[in-house]
Amino acid sequence: MTDFEPRIIAFLCNWCSYVAADAAGVGRFAQQANVRVIRVFCSGMVDPSYVIKAFASGADGVMVAGCHPGDCHYLAGNIKALRRSFLLRNLLSELGVEKKRFRLAWIAASESPLYAQFVNEFVDEVRELGPYLPPKTKAAKGVA
Amino acid sequence: MRVSYYPGCSLEGTAKSYDISVRHVCRSLDIQLEEVPTWACCGSSPALKMNRLLSTALSAHNLALAERQNLSDVVAPCPFCFRRLKSAQEEMARDPALRQKVEQTIESQVNGNLTIHNLLGFLTERVGMKAIGEKIRKPLTGLKLIPYYGCYVVKPPSVTCFDDPANPTSLDEILRAAGGEVLDWDFKSECCGAGLSLSKPEKVCELTGRLVRDAAWRGADAIVVVCQLCQANLDLRQREIGLTDKKEYQLPVIYFTELLGLAFGCASEQLGLDRHFVDPLAVLKRKGLA
Amino acid sequence: MAVSRHYKYMCSEPGQKLIRDDIAELGLDHVVEASCSPKMHEPTFRNAVSAAGMNPYLFEMVNIREHCSWVSEDPEAATRKAKDLIRGGIARAVHHEPLKGSKKSVNPKAMIVGGGIAGITAALKIANAGYQVYMVEREEIIGGKMAQFDKTFPTLDCSGCILTPKTSEVGRHPNIQVLTKSQVMDLTGFVGNFKVRVLQKPRYVRTDKCTGCGDCQQVCPIDIPSPFELGMTTRHPISRPFPQAIPNTYSILREGMPPCQAACPAGVNVQGYMTLTGAGKFVEALALIRERMPFASICGRICVRPCESSCKRGQVDAPTAICHTKRFLGDYEKEHSLYSNPPMKELRDKKVAVIGAGPGGLSAAYYLAIEGYQVTVFEKLPVIGGMLNVGIPDYRLPRQIIDEEVENIRSMNVAFRTGVTFGKDITIDDLEDQGYQAVFLSIGLHVSRRLGIDGESLDGVVGGIDMLRMVALKEDVKVGQNVVVIGGGNVAIDVARTAVRLGAARVDLVCLEARDEMPAWERETHEAIEEGVAIHNSLGPKEFVGQDGKVQGAVFKRCTSVFDENGAFRPTYDENELTELACDTAFVAIGQASESNLLSNLGIELAPGGRIVTDAETLATTRPGLFAGGDCTLGPATFVQAVAQGRQAALAIHNFLEFGGLREVESKERPIDKQLNEAERLRAKPIARNEMPELPPETRTKSFDPIESGFTEDMARSEGQRCLSCGLCCQCGECVRKCGPQAINLNERERIHELEVGAIVVATGVDVFDASKYPEYGYGKYPDVITNLQFERLCNASGPTGGKILRPSDGKVPQNVVFVQCVGSRDRAKGNEYCSKVCCMISAKQLSIFKHHNPHGQAYVFYIDNRAGGKGYEEFLRRAIEHEHAQYIRGRVAKVFQDQGRLVVRGENSLAGAPVEIEADLVVLATGLTPQKDHASIARALNLSTDKYGFFMELHPKLGPAETSLAGIYLAGGAQGPKDIPESVAQGGAAAAEALTLFSVGQVEIDPTVARLDERLCTGCKTCAGLCAYNAISFNEQQKVASINDALCQGCGTCAAACPVAAIGVKHYTPDQIFAQIEGILA
Secondary structure (H helix, E strand, O other): OOOOOOEEEEEOOOOHHHHHHHHHHOOOOOOOOOOEEEEEHHHHHOOHHHHHHHHHOOOEEEEEEOOOOOEEOOOOHHHHHHHHHHHHHHHHHOOOHHHHHHHEOOOOOOOOOHHHHHHHHHHHHHHHHHOOOOHHHHHHHOOO | OEEEOOOOHHOOOHHHHHHHHHHHHHHHOOEEEOOOOOOOOOOOOOOOOOOHHHHHHHHHHHHHHHHHOOOOOEEEHHHHHHHHHHHHHHHHHHOOHHHHHHHHOOOOOOOOEEEEEEEHHHHHHHOHHHHHHHOOOOOOOOOOEEOOOOOOOOOOHHHHHOOOOOOOOHHHHHHHHOEEEEEEOOOOOOOOOHHHHOOHHHHHHHHHHHHHHHHHHHHOEEEEEEHHHHHHHHHHOOHHHHHHOOOOOOOOEEEEEHHHHHHHHOHHHHHHHOOOOOOOHHHHHHHHOO | OOOOOOOOOOHHHHHHHHHHHHHHHHOOOEEEEEOOOHHHHHHHHHHHHHHOOOOOOHHHEEEEEHHHOOOOOOHHHHHHHHHHEEEEHHHHHOOOOOOOOOOOEEEOOOEOOOOOOHHHHHHHHHHHHHOOEEEOOOOOOOHHHHHOOOOEEOEEEHHHHHHHHHHHHHHOOEEEEEOOEEEEEEEEEEEEEEEEEEEOOOEEOOOOOOOOOOHHHOOOOOEOOOOOOOOOOOEEEEOOOOOEEEOOOOOOOOOOHHHHHHHHOOOHHHHHHHHHHHHOOHHHHHHHHOOOOOHHHHHHHOOOOOHHHOOHHHOOOOOOOOOHHHHHOOOOHOOOHHHHHHOOOOOOOOOOEOOOOOHHHHHHHHHHHHHHOOOEEEEEEOOOHHHHHOOOOOOOOOOHHHHHHHHHOOOOOOOOOOOOOOOEEEEHHHHHHHOEEEEEEEOOEEEEEOOEEEOOOOOOOEEEHHHHHHHHOOOOOOOOOHHHHHHHHHHHHHHHHHHHHOOEEEEEEEHHHHHHHHOOOOOHHHHHHHHHEEEEEOOOEEEEEEEOOOEEEEEEEEEEEEEOOOOOOEEEEEEEEEEEOOOEEEEEOOOEOOOOHHHHHHOOEEOOOOOOOOOOOOOOOOOOOEEEHHHHHHHOOOHHHHHHHHHHHHHHHHHHHHHOOOOOOOOOOOEEEOOOOHHHHHHOOOOOOOOOOOOHHHHHHHOOOOOOOOOOEEEEEEHHOOOOOOOEEOOHHHHHHHHHOOEOOOOOOOOEEEEEEEEEEEEOEEEEEOOOOOOOOEOOOOEEEEEEHHHEEEEEEEEOOOOOOOOOOOOOOOOOOEEEEEEEEEEEOOOOOOOOOOOOHHHHHHHHHHHHOOOOOEEEEEEOOOOOOOOOOHHHHHHHHHHOEEEEEOOOEEEEEEOEEEEEEEEOOOOOEEEEEEEEEEEEEEEEEOOOOOEEEEEEEEOOOOOOOOEEEOOOOOOOEEOOOOEEEEHHHOOOOOOOOOHHHHHHHHHHHHHHHHHOOOOOOOOOOOOEEEOOOOOOOOHHHHHHOOOEEEOOOOEEEEEEEEOOOOOOOOHHOOOOOOOOEEEEHHHHHHHHHHHHHHH
């Protein structure tokens, strides 16, 4: 377990969180190298199936980051993402995904230190949870 | 209400009128003051300058004594005692190693769960302006007062956690409730020189001089204090200040509890008003208040 | 994979050549680039592959720099991450399709938001290139902060002299349309095709008619602190900030409708008449009242005063005595015989009948007569006034007052016919036959409700309303010795107090409600108790008991509650707890009812209870030509509501007769906030509310003489001065009357402009840090502690002192001026870590101006560093030190205080290592530049991002200072960050160049990454349609599938993510592509 390095997929929206991630790079805010970014145009573009696909393909954690409510470039796409997240969480728990493995965050374009901090904290949390094992695999391995 | 009462060395000695008036005021407010039995010096000076452990241990010794009284609150009129006791309790809570050492030194355990008040804070926050207002029998009508908090009771705010350090108002409120006319000025919490009175008297003269001159310029009948060091510095040096200006200053420097006691209806003889250098009784008699 | 290359600067020309050559030589059909952020260089590489003939959407860019190499501290982990990301990019690229964006033409019009120097520069450059420009400016004039400066550094040019040629040019430019008092509400569309909605607040003065003569200012009765002069002097609401302002015409500052006027059912301009009264202009005040309320003397005695309950002065001490003042005005006019008819239109050949001479009818008659209609009022009773006469006792409203008001109406050619009962003596058909073309019914509610309990028909049990009417008509009313009055409202109180005056030895008033629930006014109840009326609460009538047919007592049961949880009237009783009161007379005053039998033949709709149903706007009944208002439609209402409805009906009848119906709904002015704000509190003059002199209880019960004797002239005047002028301009009309060119229109309303533009430049400028956040500096406490901008106004020749630098406290010339730098800048504790860039130079400039005015004066500057980075700046600063002998002290200021009346600045001299105190005659705080207070609403309206302070974010801090991440929206000036004038001008030019590039290319390519629907998969569930923020999705009912308009679609993907069957995908971001990318990353 001590060698376990979580792999995390991050869906970042083009207008806010992706810019924050870029700015975190420009500002050289150190981050653990566990997060893999996929650019979407809006947090509302993230189909729940993408999140499930990510876990099914071997991700240990998934994060979706969008603009703060009220600031969405497409007016309220982030609100729709929020609404979807409730049902998605329930679905994920059916699939044995612990609550802490999926995060929805609001990060504005100017909040690059926040982005870096969020990434680092999320990676630590997921590392503590250990690797994600789908239910069948868990049963096969006899893990509780 | 019953509280532990820690008078401190000054109130036993030169600041006796503070102690006397505090007891009267509390009696009027139905507050029972239970003096901490066999209390000793709090260690605020000069111990604080010479030996940190000694200073903390002295305070801890008193805290342990107070804890044995089984009362949750301790009231210390002297701002120095107040700050030293409070700091000592907080330092020991933060630093277990220090606590252990101190407890070994004083051969006693300290639980560290007392609420330590300065008198002004205790009256305004715990007793409340309403209760104080109800006891006023003889308002101090026509008395122009300058409220002087001194620096120690409100600074540093992280320790004292009381009122606004730059522009405090609790004393103003009490004096207004007592019927006095409270004058505004910019030196509410400026330092008077405190303990430098013996080592650097010219500095004290300079600092208190500014306070006395401005108070006089604003037409004050008296300066009201909450600290006995301030009282001493302001009371004792008015002749010196006057010499520099070729003027005579006769501005009484009165403890707020003395005035509050008067407003509660206590006789002026009972409050220690005759123990000041600059006589307050003359002004009070002239205004028909004593 | 055909080839993999590594090159240090792929974005450079050699790098791009590599790509182009490979595509050509190797016949590549996809390219994946792993380097920096696509937000930086995706366009660069897309162009590179296009140039080689490959569709740009077959290109994928992977970010391994900002997200990877620049932030990772572990090279091995970073390399693994980069590999994963590249694998993902390749897997995704496989699914790429060639896409082509459609081209849309660009609308070659620009909008400049903000009329400061940056905005002016941008506007002129674009306009001079031949394109149309809209300039949207929030304030009444353009020029921004520069208009407030005196001189500019380092040349000491007069600011106005270099600014006004530019503002004049903007003002006269044929291609520039300036919209002042305007703000952007929202925008839709995309680059080249924006639709912007702009809200323009009224100036109230026509720019094409105002000559700038200033006569209006002379007669304006209101003074308010001038925002342009930063509170150092006052201005009238109608004013002009300075003579060279553009637009050069006057304008009026009006906040909105004050709460008093908004609360008045008749819409009386309360602030207006109180202000005029305060200025001693009683006749004008009364004329203003009459625009909405014809009966000042009556209203001023009996009104329920909703205005006073809303008066903001009430949040300071006590509301202004609006009602008493109105009474004074009405009485004053009578005493001095000043009444004359209002201007009336020429007599028309049309007749209108008014049924009922109560307040509603009298009001309708008044306003109809003004319009020139021939009015006849038909009244059932022998007296005129309705409830005024037969419901309200003399001691509240003397008969004489009513008679005098009625006389005034008679003199307006209104005819009265008393003793005529509508429905009996004259019918609606009779009226039609007699030529009346419209009828207004205001018959009130004159029937006294009955309890319906045993014994109610005993002799001595009378309806309360009947009792009051009989007393008023001097009919015989038997009032015994022991009177019981049942009811808790004003009528019951009136009955009780009248009974006292008619000699009853004992009067008991019994009601259902508890004392604090009683509907009667507290004041009236209090006066009744003073006069000896005994009040019994929480008792409900059970029955009357009598002997020989005469009442002898009334039995009551305990009322346990009056209202249910929903507040509905549903009393509950305890039948076991009974109380009996002996009485020989009982008056039942439990409510008013309608004489609905009179209305039965009209064929109009009646509500349950007999109230006439009317249209809310026109007060028309269901019978054409028949209108109704007052109690008979509203239920028991107030005098002022009846009068309001009378006027409303008169207007509606006029519209009906003249145009056949309602013409235009009057747009209402926006009401202001009901909460008192600091500026209003500071305007409160220290005058206590004048108390109305009253007769003592013992005297007044002996007669029906009026209880209150009225305000004197001095009292009314002082009361008028208590008004806080919440609405700012009070619309009193003094300026309108004075204006020669008739340029003022107080009825002007807000307008919304819908403008179509192709490019927008945001140049909204800066605001100044609020120095009161440093209480230790005494700003706001000491008048001689001011800010840089206020000092600038002192220097300016059109400022509050005519250009003389004088101390605000006593007008003396200051000898010692101390400048305190970095107030609100470079201060983490206050949340502003940045440097405001210009304050060092401003203070150096200001001390130089000071020295030129007062060569013997001495200036001190407490500074941290001296930032003088522009051309000529350092030299200028040196002059200030060497030539003007300014003392620069390196250290921060701890406190500014008063010592024996003199201001002292205490700071640190860090180079000397000691504190220093300087006596100052004037202290100038160099307050930092901050974003505008409304930056958040501007950002929302335009979809802009802001940095953590509120300045708008540029596209790239180095290479894109004038662009934003939104195509077509550009930035200029202080809105993007603190800067000086030359930088603002340069940036204005840069933003203009961006817009001009767009216009000259003339076309934009619309991103093809929009949503696409596969109709074969669509199940018609309609989930997507409601989600689209751009209304791009509609539902085709015939084919039962959704349909996407890709001109409107912005490509956000919300619909795609929501589609349960994945029938919608966003081109270039399809589920296949994303799935592939995920798999690639995690492989």
